[in-house]
Amino acid sequence: MDMQTVADRVEIEALRGEFTDAAMMRDRPRLAALFTPDGVLSMPNVPVEFIGPEAIRSGGERLQAQWDFFIQNSHPGGIQFDSADADTATGRTYIHEVVRTLDGRHEGVNFAIYHDRYQRTPDGWKFAERVYEVRYLDTSPLAGGAPGSVREAATADDAANAGEVVGGGFAVAASGEALERAAAALTKNGFTVEILDDLEAARTRVAELIPAGASVYTSASETTRLSGIADDINGGDKYDALKPRLLAMDRATSADEIRRLSAAPDVVLGSVAAVTETGSLVVASASGSQIPAYAGGAGKAIWIVGAQKVVPDLGTALRRLEEHALPLESARAQQVYGQPSAINRLLVLNAELQSGRGTVLLIRGAVGF
Numbered sequence: 001m002d003m004q005t006v007a008d009r010v011e012i013e014a015l016r017g018e019f020t021d022a023a024m025m026r027d028r029p030r031l032a033a034l035f036t037p038d039g040v041l042s043m044p045n046v047p048v049e050f051i052g053p054e055a056i057r058s059g060g061e062r063l064q065a066q067w068d069f070f071i072q073n074s075h076p077g078g079i080q081f082d083s084a085d086a087d088t089a090t091g092r093t094y095i096h097e098v099v100r101t102l103d104g105r106h107e108g109v110n111f112a113i114y115h116d117r118y119q120r121t122p123d124g125w126k127f128a129e130r131v132y133e134v135r136y137l138d139t140s141p142l143a144g145g146a147p148g149s150v151r152e153a154a155t156a157d158d159a160a161n162a163g164e165v166v167g168g169g170f171a172v173a174a175s176g177e178a179l180e181r182a183a184a185a186l187t188k189n190g191f192t193v194e195i196l197d198d199l200e201a202a203r204t205r206v207a208e209l210i211p212a213g214a215s216v217y218t219s220a221s222e223t224t225r226l227s228g229i230a231d232d233i234n235g236g237d238k239y240d241a242l243k244p245r246l247l248a249m250d251r252a253t254s255a256d257e258i259r260r261l262s263a264a265p266d267v268v269l270g271s272v273a274a275v276t277e278t279g280s281l282v283v284a285s286a287s288g289s290q291i292p293a294y295a296g297g298a299g300k301a302i303w304i305v306g307a308q309k310v311v312p313d314l315g316t317a318l319r320r321l322e323e324h325a326l327p328l329e330s331a332r333a334q335q336v337y338g339q340p341s342a343i344n345r346l347l348v349l350n351a352e353l354q355s356g357r358g359t360v361l362l363i364r365g366a367v368g369f
Contacts, residue, residue: 005081008089011125012079012118016093019127020074026064032057035127036119043132058228062199065226065367068100077113087120088128095132100142102173102308102366108139170324173366174310178277182310183362185279190352192359199227202304202361207232209302209359210267215240217262219270219290222332223304223368233269240266267300268293271368273325274317275310275360281349282317284325286333288345295347302359308366314348328369 015034022031032053035041041056042049050059064070077092093114100107112135117128174182183193196202206229210216216239224230234241242261249258270290274282281303285291294301311317321343330340352358 008081008120008125009079012089012091013076015118015125015127016074016076016091016114016116019130020072023072024070028057028060028064031060036121039127040129040131041127042130045132045134058231062226062228065222066101066365068102069098071098073097074114079118089118089125091116091118098142102171106139107142108137109142110134110138111136170311170320171308171366173307173364176364178310179307179362179364181277182275182279183360185277186275186281186360187279189279189350190355190358191279191281192356193362194359195362195364197364199229199304199363199365199367202227202363203229203232205361206269206302206304209300210239210269212238213240214266215242215261216267216269217242217246217265217290217293217298219268219293221271221304221368223271223306224269226367227304229269229304262289263292263297265293265298267302268298269302269304270294271305272303272309273321273369275305275362276314276317277310277312278314279350280314280317281360282314282321283347283349284321284343285345285347286341286343291345291347294349300357300359302361304361304363304367306363306365306367309368310362325369 019031019034022028022034035053035056038052039056040049040051041060046063048059048063050056073096075094075096077094079089079091082088082090093116095110095112095114097110097112098108099110113133115129115131115133118125119128179195183195186193194205196205210233216233218224218230218233218241221230230243233239234243242265246258246261251258268290272281273284276282283291283294309320311320326341326343330342333339333341349358
């Protein structure tokens with residue numbers, strides 16, 4: 001074996017190891033950067049297929065937002081270089097995984113194979129394609145859990161039946177009964193409410209609710225970002241998407257126009273920090289940019305809300321905000337903006353007086369903060 005082949009094998013092994021490390025560290029931008037511009041990550045058993053680094057990043061973030069915990073062990077398989085092309089190769093990686101989602105719908109152990117195609121690029125070897133094939137799947141309930149796992153923190157049936165939040169349970173999806181109670185109370189208070197099975201259903205419903213050509217402001221929200229709904233609004237030409245326009249404006253010279261556009265769009269789209277079973281929505285903000293539109297400035301408001309945000313009452317909602325949502329948002333803000341977040345503005349929507357203005361899409365699973 002010549003030294004170039006040895007070096008290529010070492011680099012491909014490092015590439016495969018980097019993939020597992022990025023997956024375990026939930027570092028989707030790093031993982032996506034391991035693929036060529038037209039690289040493919042395919043998991044037919046899910047089923048999903050992502051093409052290109054941006055789709056691999058955003059799609060992976062939507063998937064990992066559903067994890068309670070995820071463990072992947074990888075074992076190197078063979079590498080075969082193309083005899084006719086020194087810049088391409090194929091190979092396999094053997095995978096052992098343990099996973100549980102926050103809503104508890106998917107958990108278990110599996111053994112799988114990644115069928116790989118590799119491509120040499122100016123930046124080194126990258127994946128041209130990874131196809132995930134499950135060879136063994138055991139969906140028996142897992143007896144253990146990660147230390148401090150949010151699901152392990154909410155095991156007391158009597159507390160759950162009473163609607164109490166146990167330990168770190170603010171990340172645990174509420175029961176179907178709790179969702180129904182919240183939906184009934186919100187409806188009584190004038191909101192339009194729908195309970196949907198998953199984020200794909202929410203994406204479809206949002207597209208149905210917003211008329212073409214409407215001015216739409218997407219407020220900062222992990223829920224809309226991870227679901228891909230924000231990209232659906234801001235990435236095409238179906239709507240008058242305000243967020244791209246606002247980001248392009250100079251804040252020093254166009255502050256008044258930015259304020260007016262964000263305060264009174266045709267539709268504002270986002271999420272909330274908590275929903276109470278008594279029928280209230282709780283919103284917190286550091287800058288207050290979404291507060292005017294949420295409170296009444298927008299013609300219509302649509303909130304997509306994961307089931308983990310449903311709590312018994314306003315007191316618990318405020319505790320969820322302080323103890324759970326703020327630390328997570330602060331960590332995100334520190335990474336993105338270089339400074340932590342804060343609860344500088346607080347909005348509680350107890351009722352909606354204008355019929356059809358406020359729509360709450362409750363998702364059965366957990367998503368966002």
